[in-house]
Amino acid sequence: MTALTLExxxxxxxxxxxxxxxxxxxxxxxxxxxxxxxxxxxDLLQQNGYLHGGVLAYAADNAITFAAGTTLGPSILTSGFSIDYLRPAKGIRLAAEAQVLYSGRRRATCRCELHVIGQDGATTLSAVAQGSVMTRNGPTA
Known part of the structure; x- marks a missing residue:
């Protein structure tokens, strides 16, 4: 496999x-x-003014899958993940940082930390997630 780039x-x-x-x-x-x-x-907030948990889950899922793509290549799918919400997410930007913990030939396990950056630049850990990604077996329906 040719290494994938940021682009x-x-x-x-x-x-x-x-x-x-x-x-x-x-x-x-x-x-x-x-x-x-x-x-x-x-428009991404819930009723109490915090970033909606679904947006956090989306970011964790995609960051995990992209991290796994660095070792498995582009033909992959999330096979499952869990997320723990640690504190309400309130700020101006969300950063989901994922790392591969283990990668085999067809499957990778990753961890993701989700930080919210405030107006003052302070970073707060809001959630953590762990997930597995698998290579695709041929065409999907």
Whole structure:
């Protein structure tokens, strides 16, 4: 497999309509790690003014999958993940930083930390996630 680049990752993310809708961007990619960021907007908040948990879960899922892509290649799918919400996410930007913990020929396990960056630049750990990614077996329906 030829090593994928940050530009390859950005092209892959741009091909996901939901990621485009959220305004997500890949800011780091390679060597078993990936970072996905998005600006926190009012339309992504829940009723108490915090970033919606579904947005955090989306960011964890995609960051985990992109990190795994650095070792497994582009033809992959998330096989499962869990997330623990540690504290409410309130700020101006979300950064989901994922690292590969283990990678075999067809499967990788990754961990992701989700940090919120405040107006003052302070970073707060809001959630952690762990997930598995698998290579695809031929065409999907």
């Amino acid at each position: 390859d990752a950005r092209t892959g993310l741009a091909a996901q309509p939901f990621s485009v809708l959220l305004g997500a961007r890949v800011t780091a990619f390679g060597n078993g790690a990936a970072t996905l960021e998005l600006d926190i907007r009012e």
